Amino acid sequence: MDKIKLAVAAREDKTPRQLRREAKIPATLYGPGQPSENVQIDAKEFSRLPKGAYSHMIELEMGKGKPVNAIIREVQRRGTTHEVLNVELYRVALDRKLTVTVPLKFIGVSTAVTVEGGQLIEVFQDAEIECLPGDIPDFIEADVSLITEIDQGLHFGELKISDKIKILNPEDEVVARVVAKKSAAEETPAAAASEGAAAPEPAAAAS
Numbered sequence: 001m002d003k004i005k006l007a008v009a010a011r012e013d014k015t016p017r018q019l020r021r022e023a024k025i026p027a028t029l030y031g032p033g034q035p036s037e038n039v040q041i042d043a044k045e046f047s048r049l050p051k052g053a054y055s056h057m058i059e060l061e062m063g064k065g066k067p068v069n070a071i072i073r074e075v076q077r078r079g080t081t082h083e084v085l086n087v088e089l090y091r092v093a094l095d096r097k098l099t100v101t102v103p104l105k106f107i108g109v110s111t112a113v114t115v116e117g118g119q120l121i122e123v124f125q126d127a128e129i130e131c132l133p134g135d136i137p138d139f140i141e142a143d144v145s146l147i148t149e150i151d152q153g154l155h156f157g158e159l160k161i162s163d164k165i166k167i168l169n170p171e172d173e174v175v176a177r178v179v180a181k182k183s184a185a186e187e188t189p190a191a192a193a194s195e196g197a198a199a200p201e202p203a204a205a206a207s
Helices: 016-021 043-047 184-198 200-206
Strands: 004-010 024-031 034-042 058-061 068-077 084-091 098-107 119-122 126-131 140-143 153-155 174-179
Touching (some): 016 084, 024 068, 034 043, 043 084
Parallel strands (some): 098 140
Antiparallel strands (some): 098 126
16 A cells, blocks of 8 residues: 555644634644654545545655654544544654554455355454554455355454564454355244234224
């Protein structure tokens, strides 16, 4: 992935609400060995960040200062509108490992689905990993072709990764599983019972 850049500026002497009204997001930059800094980000520029920015190292352009390597540690949003209220940026050192979450990419075809007619359930969509900032992958592949039987699962311990990366999820935790589909015959009685329960309602309304 190309280097992701984000411009930040020193926080103006305004309240967070005033900054948001001016389309700026209040943010905090912190990390080991450095004092915490109050900064601000242009809301429009932040909204244009690619999805990968939330799980990769980004380069903060600090005006005339030296660029800073950081990751987006947390984004606080308003529940109703999803407006970004605050951002936490974590300063990283290139020689120190960190913990990040990266997406899973499901690949392959399970014969438990194509041959036995099962249904694939993706239990997890991402994995928590530990590695150096420069080794963060775009994604981790989860090969569902390893699932050959119904009720069999693919576990985190079976994922193939670089020796530079450590998956922190428990090895025996299921990433994906193939389960049996409900047959039409099994679903029919439930549907019939539902229809039967609904039948008296028109008569009650008429009376």
